Amino acid sequence: MSLMSLDNVRFGYGSFPTLERVSLDVLPGELVAVAGPNGAAKTTLLKLMLGLLKPWEGDVRIASRGKAGKRLVVGYVPQQLAAFNSAFPSTVLEFVRSGRHAGGAWFRRLREEDRAATELALRQVGMWEQRGRRIGVLSGGQKQRICIARALAMEPDLLALDEPTAGMDPESRAGFYALMREETKTRGRAIVMVTHELNEAYPYADRVVVLERLENGGMRCCTTTSCSGHFAPALS
Template sequence: MKLAALDDIVFGYSHFPTLNGISFEIDSGEFVGITGANGASKSTMLKLMLGLIKPWSGNVFISKKNSSGDPLKIGYVPQQIASFNVGFPSTVIELVRSGRFQEKKWYQRLTEKDHILVENALKMVGMWEFRNKKIGALSGGQKQKICIARVLATEPDLLVLDEPTTGMDYESRQSFYEFMRHQVKKHKRTVVMVTHDGEEAGASFDKVIHLEKGEHGEWKCLTLSSCNGHFGQADSLLSSHL
């Protein structure tokens, strides 16, 4: 089932497009990687997909329903969302619990199900033992995990992550890719993730959307399946599409 798609998108922040002719589809149950050089407008492409900004031209599609026919839930963790200062007053568990209030009216209290979902989300990212710590006292990588746990507690169908492994060491990154793969296979989620570590994570992805610079300086994309995911092939494949 198609959850999201961009069709011939053109967008820029000045008089010249930074993204030109962008087209791809994301299906339910896929683990999708978005890769490309620094400055390749990867975050901008995510925002276009989510409807946070409007394209100059082209069409953006986001399904209103998930594969079960229920309203589609989207969880989005932007880049550098974990930059809490040391004085941030919330504890870990308070922040993750706040994700459950999105489902409620202002006067409703959390139920037993809500508390179970919060606990499970923290355990999934390995942060349950830190639940009573102040967020400002955590490392950057730990803060990032907490932000992801908060989104997981909302039970999203589509999970969109912008460079979630920034600041993680190699082993932590590998563990994170496995964790996201588990979310796709076990929990039937669709995960879209921007990463600079395409070669590292390539075997984990079902699909790679790779941004390359076109001949006029704008960014274009090439979609690769995981079986073609040798990133050295992207240049030769892309040249035939420009």
């Protein structure tokens, strides 16, 4: 059962269509990399998937239930999220812990499992030691890490990441891709990741979605390539 599906979706800004005939399914436990040149509507595609934009035509379906019949939890890290207001008065721990209140759980008190999930997420991105610091004083790369940690702390069924490795050095990027791969294979999360470093992401992805420019009037279509079998999982 797919967690999210686009069926023959058409979308544009103003009267100019930017996405044409896009069909895509995202299944639990798979890592989908979305690639394409600048302005190819990769972010638009991600927002359509998440229901943040309404398509002109076609259907976007997002499952209402995730694992064990619980409400579907969606984690999203937008492209500019790490460029947040540096005056925002919040500690790293407060910020990442806020992910535990996703999926309508704003009223319940935090339990031991929430604290454990927060700690695990912060350790996964190497920011546990920084948990008491104000988020505004962190470097750009550290801000990016805590945004990802917050999404991981949600224990999402579907994780959407928009250029999550921007500003990371090659070693950190490799560690990040390995972590994402591990999240899909051991925890069954579906991850959709917009990336510019396709060569680096390719070995870890189950599928690559490439947005291509059409010849007739700058419209774009979507092609999907299966990566399964090309590379052994990097962490196996």
